[in-house]
Amino acid sequence: xxxxxxxxxxxxxxxxxxxxxxxxxxxxxxxxxxxxxxxxxxxxxxxxxxxxxxxxxxxxxxxxxxxxxxxxxxxxxxxxxxxxxxxxxxxxxxxxxxxxxxxxxxxxxxxxxxxxxxxxxxxxxxxxxxxxxxxxxxxxxxxxxxxxxxxxxxxxxxxxxxxxxxxxxxxxxxxxxxxxxxxxxxxxxxxxxxxxxxxxxxxxxxxxxxxxxxxxxxxxxxxxxxxxxxxxxxxxxxxxxxxxxxxxxxxxxxxxxxxxxxxxxxxxxxxxxxxxxxxxxxxxxxxxxxxxxxxxxxxxxxxxxxxxxxxxxxxxxxxxxxxxxxxxxxxxxxxxxxxxxxxxxxxxxxxxxxxxxxxxxxxxxxxxxxxxxxxxxxxxxxxxxxxxxxxxxxxxxxxxxxxxx
Numbered sequence: 219x220x221x222x223x224x225x226x227x228x229x230x231x232x233x234x235x236x237x238x239x240x241x242x243x244x245x246x247x248x249x250x251x252x253x254x255x256x257x258x259x260x261x262x263x264x265x266x267x268x269x270x271x272x273x274x275x276x277x278x279x280x281x282x283x284x285x286x287x288x289x290x291x292x293x294x295x296x297x298x299x300x301x302x303x304x305x306x307x308x309x310x311x312x313x314x315x316x317x318x319x320x321x322x323x324x325x326x327x328x329x330x331x332x333x334x335x336x337x338x339x340x341x342x343x344x345x346x347x348x349x350x351x352x353x354x355x356x357x358x359x360x361x362x363x364x365x366x367x368x369x370x371x372x373x374x375x376x377x378x379x380x381x382x383x384x385x386x387x388x389x390x391x392x393x394x395x396x397x398x399x400x401x402x403x404x405x406x407x408x409x410x411x412x413x414x415x416x417x418x419x420x421x422x423x424x425x426x427x428x429x430x431x432x433x434x435x436x437x438x439x440x441x442x443x444x445x446x447x448x449x450x451x452x453x454x455x456x457x458x459x460x461x462x463x464x465x466x467x468x469x470x471x472x473x474x475x476x477x478x479x480x481x482x483x484x485x486x487x488x489x490x491x492x493x494x495x496x497x498x499x500x501x502x503x504x505x506x507x508x509x510x511x512x513x514x515x516x517x518x519x520x521x522x523x524x525x526x527x528x529x530x531x532x533x534x535x536x537x538x539x540x541x542x543x544x545x546x547x548x549x550x551x552x553x554x555x556x557x558x559x560x561x562x563x564x565x566x567x568x569x570x571x572x573x574x575x576x577x578x579x580x581x582x583x584x585x586x587x588x589x590x591x592x593x594x595x596x597x598x599x600x601x602x603x604x605x606x607x608x609x610x611x612x613x614x615x616x617x618x619x620x621x622x623x
Contacts, residue, residue, distance in 0.1 A: 219258075222253050223256060224253030225253055225267035228599070232247075232563075234247065235563065235571070238530040243562050253265065284596065290547055291358070291583055292359070292547050292569075294507060296536070300332035300333035303540045303543070345383045355612055359389070359577070360391055364397060377428035388621075395428070395429045398435065398449055416449065432461075447474055462474060462484070466486075467488055473496055475500075486524075489524075505532045506532070507534055509535045509550050510541050518554060552604075552608040593617040
């Protein structure tokens with residue numbers, strides 16, 4: 219069944235834009251008085267509404283001024299977790315250092331305790347609530363990591379919860395196994411923990427089809443570059459796509475990502491000109507996470523330098539209970555763009571087709587024939603208003619696979 223949606227005052231297609239490097243706003247294709255013809259979840263055509271309406275019996279008519287963008291893709295989140303870390307946040311903004319917060323029972327291990335204690339149904343319910351908010355704000359595809367279980371049983375519980383949300387929710391969820399978030403508290407040796415994850419957890423994840431992606435936090439407080447190299451090469455041999463939490467506080471992770479062919483390296487707040495140059499030559503997507511900058515009061519990742527050197531830059535929220543509790547992709551991208559001097563085209567690309575590339579998805583993120591009909595409509599007549607309002611102009615209509623949700 220074919221359906222025509224429109225007319226839209228402007229359709230920002232993001233067609234014919236490069237996957238890597240800088241983009242000028244002059245490269246944007248803006249189609250006016252346009253309609254979107256949808257067939258079986260897929261965009262069949264985008265063209266003049268008055269012409270298309272003559273060829274289609276089913277019409278979903280838009281009565282008000284509306285600018286259309288592709289549905290957003292959030293390529294890095296941790297929205298499946300138990301409990302809250304509000305106490306951590308209050309201590310952090312009061313000037314307490316991380317180690318003091320951890321000694322007081324806070325930090326990642328606090329989320330691990332609460333997630334282990336939470337039932338499967340509780341995790342499904344809370345992750346569903348967060349996914350619904352994301353969808354309402356225009357995010358039609360969302361990556362979700364495990365990583366607050368840190369045991370075979372608890373990690374499988376998290377991944378089962380993520381799968382249940384994906385099976386029942388309109389949003390598309392891409393699951394990532396982040397059992398290598400940090401060493402589990404029951405282990406004294408990081409290598410022994412990673413070897414157990416490789417031997418006992420990842421084969422089970424693969425056999426149950428709970429995730430096709432594996433992530434590791436390469437950092438002084440988590441796992442070394444050498445441990446990351448061994449772990450990722452083994453995971454890759456098991457058939458997983460690989461990605462890395464890289465360069466958040468110290469460098470090394472992004473160089474490893476480019477070396478082992480990771481699909482993305484995420485964070486990059488500590489990346490220097492040397493790491494920027496590596497991304498320019500590699501196919502690894504540089505995923506920047508402005509929510510962490512807000513949550514921890516640290517520097518932004520060097521998005522402008524990355525783009526100018528020719529990297530593929532995606533923008534994601536890192537929505538998590540500790541360092542990035544906000545989870546508002548549009549607001550974070552708009553503010554990042556203002557600070558890092560990103561063009562409107564670069565910001566939109568970072569939330570759409572470039573973010574989809576970070577998830578190894580190539581069927582969404584642009585409004586062109588053959589792509590999924592994932593659409594976000596904004597009540598305005600000028601696409602520039604969307605970032606101008608710095609995240610306060612939210613979508614008033616969202617379609618997932620052509621269905622208004």
